[in-house]
Structures are given as C-alpha cells and as structure tokens.
Amino acid sequence: MTTTTAGVGTLLRGWRERRRISQLELALRADSSARHISFIETGRSRPSQAMVLRLAEHLDVPVRERNALLVAAGYAPAYPETPLRDPAMHPLRESLDRLLAAYDPFPALVLDGMYDVVAANQGVSALLQGVAPHLLRPPLNAMRVTLHPEGMAPRIRNFRQWRGHLLERIERQITMSGHEPLRALYEELTAYPAPPGSAEEPSASASASASASDGTEVFPFALPMRIEHGGRVLSFISTATTFNTPMDVTVSELAIETFLPADPETAAALQTLTPRAAGPGTR
Structure with missing residues (x-):
C-alpha cells in the first residue's frame, strides 16, 4: 500500500x-x-x-x-474563525460586556489565546496603576503587563510565587496545544529580570497565609496575588472561565479572567476606589 x-x-x-x-x-x-x-x-x-x-x-x-x-488529511476546515468585531459576534460581545460590568469594582477581563486583552472592566484600573505607557498600547498583553519590570511586577508583593504560577500555567497550555507563538511569549517572559527586592519574598508556603486586620491568620484556598495600590496592599484570587464545546476558533480561545477579593479589606478598598476607563475595551 x-x-x-x-x-x-x-x-x-x-x-x-x-x-x-x-x-x-x-x-x-x-x-x-x-x-x-x-x-x-x-x-x-x-x-x-x-x-x-x-x-x-x-x-x-x-x-x-x-x-x-x-x-x-485533505479536507476543508470544519470550524470557522470569526473576528470578534464581526457583526455575527455582536451577541457574544454584548454578553461579555454585561458580564464584565457586573463584576465591577472587582477586576475582570477577557483574554484571547495569546493572553491579549480583548475586553476589560473599570476595576482593572487598580491593577494597571503605574504601568509604563508602552505596555498599555493595544494589543495589551496581560502576561507581559504583569511580569515586565516596567509593568505590575514591582508592585506585586509575592512576585516570585505569582510569576511561578503564571509561567506554569503557560507551560501547561503549551503542552496541551503545542502553540508555537505561545512558546515564544513564554521565552520572552522568562527572560525578564525580577524587580528589585523580589528575591527577599517569603516562601510559597509562607506567602499562602496572610493576616487579617484583627491578627487572625487566614489560609486562602488558592495562591493570592498581593499587589500594592494607593499605599495599600490588595489581595486577589484569580479564576479563569472558558466556553463549553465552542464551535468557532476565536471563541474556543477566549478566557474570562476575574480577580476576586481574597480578604474583606480588599473588598472594602475596591468599593472606595474611583474607577476610570481601563484597558483597550472590546476589540
């Protein structure tokens, strides 16, 4: 044969x-x-x-x-790849915008398969404080903004642990998808120098516990991101949501990332922050 x-x-x-x-x-x-x-x-x-x-x-x-x-195999592709700005995607965009707005003032954003931000709510402004303007130009890349020394990195109190979490996440995606552009992004991120002082961060097990205002120890169910903002330290637990059984390439690669307060102090602080327009919006 x-x-x-x-x-x-x-x-x-x-x-x-x-x-x-x-x-x-x-x-x-x-x-x-x-x-x-x-x-x-x-x-x-x-x-x-x-x-x-x-x-x-x-x-x-x-x-x-x-x-x-x-x-x-010699067949036509079975799944379309519809740009998010296509009129056919209008119901999806509206649904995403409503979802993001519902999360305010807690940060929430929509990412594509390369971690570029395609939509964000106003709560994201608390995370983007002090980020260099060149990192905020569209397409804004969430991983690049987080780990770049001119991005959020200098304000993340548990940078070593959070960086390890994000890089492991990308490694798993590369293993699952074999996506070469994602591998190139991973190599770029691993080459970034750590911000000054990050080597003095506590171990992952120590950073997993935090102290409430009354001195009571709190042990989160997931690694929090602890970031300085306006003289305070905000603590977030992140979640990622994807679509079930997507029938379009674009939709299959979208993820909704939310940052939920990891303690009452963070929740209260976010309620008092004055929101401003954040991120690139829906593209």
Missing part, C-alpha cells in the same frame, strides 16, 4: 504521544481498532473526515489544531 496521508498521521501520532495514550487505548475510545490507528499514523490508511474529528475529540485537540488536522 502506498503512503497517502503521512502528514495527518504524523500529526495525530504527535497528539497521541503528547496525551500519553497508547494506540489501543485511543482505538477503544474512538470505537476503532489499534491496527486502523496504526495504519492512519503511518499513512497506510486515509482517515475519513468523521474519523479525524473523532480522534481529535478523544485526544482533546484544540479547535484551531483540529482544523489543521483536517487540512492535512
């Missing part, structure tokens, strides 16, 4: 190995046979469009890369 689809077979094998799944396990999940999976991976068998999509689903391949698999 002649080799006809070595391209898609190589890509599928790469995804299978990245997920640490055997050919037999993948075959059982996809209602196929290990022999058929082997033939696809070596290019001896051309998978149908339905088979490519089924294997991609069981391998948890990101939507953008599913299109790449289909093209490599």
